[in-house]
Amino acid sequence: MKREMKPSTAIVPTPVVLLSVRIGDDSNIITLSWVANVCSNPPTVAIGIRPNRHSYNLVKAAGSFVLNIPSADQLESVVFCGTKSGRDYDKFKECGFTAAPATKVSSPLIAECPINVECKVTQVLPLGVHDLFIAQIVAVHIDDSVLTNDDSLDVAKARLFTYIPLSGEYWSIGEKMR
């Protein structure tokens, strides 16, 4: 039997990314799950950011950002960066993260994350409590240690995880089905 619930953000499972951005000396990291690949060519992402977040104005000013895909080892940093403000903390320092230079944008990569996706903003649309940023993927970096011999992602080695908004939980990725 189906039960009708209050409308809510019910798409599951969702990715979890650490967005890194820098303007001058002001760099920050925020955790986001309102993010997706939305176009294959040109490769394009859409992300939702609340205008009251410290990173919102940084991303608008920079016109670019990096989406860093964390491994399960970085879950505590993911929670920290999702619940504390960059107005109060230097999140690179607090998380022990290394800022590495990107190749196509001014914002830094988080060196410790196995996958880094450099993005340039093309449109910003207000939707409600979140604004939608549409951005082209201009560079992708993947750690050698999570690549197979034919340069595909070794999903088990990447130790990916997901956020489930309908339960407020983080879950690991399990077994290959197909």
Add this chain to the structure above:
Amino acid sequence: MKREMKPSTAIVPTPVVLLSVRIGDDSNIITLSWVANVCSNPPTVAIGIRPNRHSYNLVKAAGSFVLNIPSADQLESVVFCGTKSGRDYDKFKECGFTAAPATKVSSPLIAECPINVECKVTQVLPLGVHDLFIAQIVAVHIDDSVLTNDDSLDVAKARLFTYIPLSGEYWSIGEKMR
């Protein structure tokens, strides 16, 4: 050591949904992974659909659709609906799916999927090979069998799975981390 790859849709893991839509007697189902929650209030999704897909014009004409979240039992139907065209097949019939009435939109729910999300289109933006559809979530249905006593999602019982574009694989959800 990081390796710089060709820019591609590198956000992982991604959700997998079966989009159902109906105009008159013409109903169809397509598998999508270019989909996300992008705004919490009003709850809003963004999805990417290729204009050459049979469902593209159906969604444009209907102005609404249902995103059905499959369980691992439905993986073969997910692959079928992602690789065959509704121009050639009655996908409800081929997959043995039951069309159940939605409450806020004209398109049907897939009764066998544990979660159904009714959506009304608000904007369509061309991005490249995919167009971006932005849509408000107007109703959510969840099967009693995958709800906890406090109406949260029981993730293990829902048997969710994910698609990994960087490897072209489907993986199950594993264990609760937090």
